[in-house]
């Protein structure tokens with residue numbers, strides 16, 4: 469069966485000492501069977517934070533991005549090989565902030581996903597619509613397009629390495645959360661797409677996370693929905709007690 473996942477996305481936050489103390493706290497949280505906790509850590513801290521959480525087999529770290537090429541003249545970039553060489557096995561791709569600020573396109577993300585899968589990484593792939601798109605009633609088609617352009621020419625076997633995070637842009641960092649019903653209906657739509665495009669097994673075994681102002685007060689209700697398998701959490705993942713409560717919300 470698919471896993472429940474509580475993933476934190478630290479983004480460009482926390483000084484190292486703060487990151488260390490937060491991850492020490494998380495490493496002491498008892499993670500239920502069938503649940504996985506993932507911390508999306510800034511590049512410079514990955515190796516050390518990985519050591520901090522090593523005592524808890526339920527907790528893992530992820531990079532927040534990677535480059536699609538194996539090596540070369542790409543100043544400031546980080547390759548999958550570099551990440552693998554320090555033991556990192558998970559990468560977040562397609563976050564709406566990277567799509568907006570770094571102009572990452574569906575096509576570029578398709579290349580990054582392929583490179584990551586080939587390098588044996590697990591990918592948390594983010595998708596989600598803007599407020600304008602939702603208000604126009606085009607969110608189902610928009611999200612479907614993002615998935616189709618970046619993921620749908622993969623093979624069924626590749627999906628063992630993919631987690632989808634549905635993150636409506638209008639709910640990220642705004643304090644506005646999609647209602648559990650709004651999130652459930654689009655998660656169910658994504659799962660149906662996986663079934664129709666790949667097969668029943670891919671649909672049933674792929675974890676689909678919700679992201680957008682997840683907090684202790686709403687996590688339980690969101691995670692209780694049949695097609696919501698956890699959360700990708702920004703702001704609340706920076707607060708030890710809040711993230712602990714979210715981890716315990718399954």
Ligand code: PEP
Pocket residue numbers: 477635639640641642643679680681682700701702703704
């Ligand atoms: C995110 O960073 O992916 C996110 C969902 O942020 P927040 O929880 O702060 O809305």
